[in-house]
Amino acid sequence: MPTSNKRGRRIHDNKHCGCVYCKMSFFHLPRHLYAVHDGEKHVAEILAADSDRRKGLLTRLRNFGAEQHNLCTTKTYVRRVPVK
Numbered sequence: 001m002p003t004s005n006k007r008g009r010r011i012h013d014n015k016h017c018g019c020v021y022c023k024m025s026f027f028h029l030p031r032h033l034y035a036v037h038d039g040e041k042h043v044a045e046i047l048a049a050d051s052d053r054r055k056g057l058l059t060r061l062r063n064f065g066a067e068q069h070n071l072c073t074t075k076t077y078v079r080r081v082p083v084k
């Protein structure tokens, strides 16, 4: 799988974001959050905010979900020791 195109820039085709609450990955994270987790404190705060603040809060929640996903995957990662 190529990681760059002809212009030498990296391809970012993985746009799935992890949900903080159900630990699953979604293509449209805000849509999922508003439909499923509208009762959560942070999602209610996002829904009540104006557009500029909503963008920042969504980014914060998205980053937190990515961090949790990364922590989860590194805990299950088994480091392979090379055999000499």
Ligand SMILES: [Zn+2]
Pocket (backbone or CB within 6 Å): 019, 020, 021, 022, 023, 024, 032, 036, 037
């Ligand atoms: Zn969820």
